[in-house]
Amino acid sequence: MNCLEKKILEDGIVKEGNVLKVDAFLNHQCDIELYNEMGKEWAKRFEGKNINKILTIEASGIGIAAIAAQYFNNAKLVFAKKSQSINLDGDMFTAEVESFTHKNVNHVIVSKKFLNEDDHVLIIDDFLANGCALQGLLQICKQSGSTVEGIGIAIEKGFQDGGKIIRNLGYQVESLAIVDAMDASTGEIKFRD
Numbered sequence: 001m002n003c004l005e006k007k008i009l010e011d012g013i014v015k016e017g018n019v020l021k022v023d024a025f026l027n028h029q030c031d032i033e034l035y036n037e038m039g040k041e042w043a044k045r046f047e048g049k050n051i052n053k054i055l056t057i058e059a060s061g062i063g064i065a066a067i068a069a070q071y072f073n074n075a076k077l078v079f080a081k082k083s084q085s086i087n088l089d090g091d092m093f094t095a096e097v098e099s100f101t102h103k104n105v106n107h108v109i110v111s112k113k114f115l116n117e118d119d120h121v122l123i124i125d126d127f128l129a130n131g132c133a134l135q136g137l138l139q140i141c142k143q144s145g146s147t148v149e150g151i152g153i154a155i156e157k158g159f160q161d162g163g164k165i166i167r168n169l170g171y172q173v174e175s176l177a178i179v180d181a182m183d184a185s186t187g188e189i190k191f192r193d
């Protein structure tokens with residue numbers, strides 16, 4: 001069992017509605033020692049890829065992506081911002097993302113200054129559920145002409161479709177913990193081997 005899985009078993013809480021609460025170490029309080037281990041593991045899994053930029057989405061992706069950037073030759077970190085309105089002055093790449101946890105739609109934006117066709121991007125996020133957040137980030141990369149070298153996820157909920165959909169698009173998705181089943185009534189969590 002890896003250290004993220006161990007932490008999930010120790011401090012994760014299974015909520016109704018297929019939500020895993022991990023705010024003791026990932027979504028509110030941040031376990032930096034764990035983040036370092038995650039960064040090292042992604043660096044191993046994406047070894048040989050020439051990554052110069054890490055792209056994530058606010059808010060919870062920022063901490064893990066910032067620590068991970070140090071294991072990718074200090075690649076620059078860009079985070080997509082969530083915005084209620086669409087920016088119309090043309091200096092932003094934009095995509096629509098439906099939030100799994102909040103059930104609302106956000107526009108996510110990245111300035112054209114910070115992503116372009118010379119960039120080789122690793123996308124990092126805390127969770128992969130239905131894949132909406134990733135689809136939005138992939139759209140933004142496509143608009144910018146940048147190359148997506150891979151996708152690093154902390155926790156994938158393998159019983160939801162996002163992982164399958166994104167892998168079928170041909171991307172290398174490396175999830176550090178894949179939850180195959182969880183039960184809110186017993187608190188039980190099963191990981192993929």
Ligand code: 5GP
Nearest residue numbers: 018019020100127128129130131132133162
């Ligand atoms: P997706 O877009 O893949 O459906 O969901 C990914 C996003 O929703 C992540 O960025 C994360 O913020 C949030 N999310 C999805 N499932 C969970 C969950 O079980 N627990 C928490 N804390 N966040 C989740």
